[in-house]
Amino acid sequence: MWIADFGVLFxxxxxxxxxxxxxxxxxxxxxxxxPSSMLWLLPLAASISVAYKATKLPTIRxxxxxxxxxxxxxxxxxxxxISVLVLYALAWVITx
Amino acid sequence: xxxxxxxxxxxxxxxxGLLAWLVPGGGHFVLKEKKRSxxxxxxxxxxxxxxxxxxxxxxxxxxxxxxxxxxxxMNSPLVAGLGYLTATxxxxxxxxxxxxxxxxxxxxxxxxxxxxxxxxxxxxxxxxQTSGGRNVDS
Numbered sequence: 570m571w572i573a574d575f576g577v578l579f580x581x582x583x584x585x586x587x588x589x590x591x592x593x594x595x596x597x598x599x600x601x602x603x604p605s606s607m608l609w610l611l612p613l614a615a616s617i618s619v620a621y622k623a624t625k626l627p628t629i630r631x632x633x634x635x636x637x638x639x640x641x642x643x644x645x646x647x648x649x650x651i652s653v654l655v656l657y658a659l660a661w662v663i664t665x
Numbered sequence: 666x667x668x669x670x671x672x673x674x675x676x677x678x679x680x681x682g683l684l685a686w687l688v689p690g691g692g693h694f695v696l697k698e699k700k701r702s703x704x705x706x707x708x709x710x711x712x713x714x715x716x717x718x719x720x721x722x723x724x725x726x727x728x729x730x731x732x733x734x735x736x737x738x739m740n741s742p743l744v745a746g747l748g749y750l751t752a753t754x755x756x757x758x759x760x761x762x763x764x765x766x767x768x769x770x771x772x773x774x775x776x777x778x779x780x781x782x783x784x785x786x787x788x789x790x791x792x793x794q795t796s797g798g799r800n801v802d803s
Contacts (some may be wrong), residue, residue: 591750597721597763609719609765613772616712620705620776624783629700 610649618642674792681788685781687741692784696791705780712773713740720766727752733767739774739781 600606618641626634685692689709690702716724727734727748738744 591722591747594717594722597723597766598719600719600763600765606765612715613712613769616708617772617776620708620780623701623704623708624780629698629704634704 611646614645614649615642618645672792672796674789674796677792678785678788682781682785685784686739686777689740689777689780692781692788696784696787698787705777709740709773709777709780712776713770716766716769716771716773718766719769720763722747722751724763724766724770725751730767733771736771736774739778740770741777744774 600609615638618638622634622638622641623629626637681692681695684695688694688706690704690706692702693699693705694702724730725734725737725744725747727745734748738748
């Protein structure tokens with residue numbers, strides 16, 4: 570009998586906790602479209618670097634893993650900066 | 666002369682793939698790649714949660730943003746539950762669910778797809794090596 574009561578209590582608690590967790594994700598952040606909003610690409614690039622290197626390295630050792638991830642992260646950022654400069658130059662040539 | 670029967674690896678590969686989909690990093694965990702699985706879990710879950718925090722659960726929209734939803738559901742089948750909640754209006758997003766949240770959650774899903782494929786490939790390599798099959802690594 571007490572097992573059934575415990576089950577009901579546990580399910581209710583789980584529902585309350587999940588409601589609270591989900592309720593914290595119902596208000597979107599106001600980010601706007603300004604130059605600083607481009608900084609949101611940095612955490613995404615870091616995440617891509619870490620996940621990609623976790624699948625590609627034959628063995629995971631802290632020092633090597635961090636070094637490889639940082640190199641890939643910097644490569645992504647440098648490539649984005651080069652793309653931005655090329656696109657900016659193109660836009661300048663077309664509009665001027 | 667009868668050919669020796671080849672071992673059937675398909676159920677094992679399916680289990681690894683399903684676990685990797687169910688929990689990010691789960692496939693690698695089954696393959697005893699614990700460091701890899703922890704890194705994958707942390708990277709994908711943090712990216713997904715960051716996307717949800719920035720964009721709200723409104724970014725998971727199976728009705729009006731189906732292509733994004735296909736990428737998002739690669740995170741885990743649990744995303745379908747969130748999609749159901751937003752589709753039925755159980756939890757309304759107060760404000761404009763911004764695109765950065767959508768990009769973050771979808772990228773996390775695509776990263777998990779990469780990890781699922783990698784886990785299944787690793788499982789295939791190990792099962793062929795242990796059964797004395799052709800070494801496909803070379």
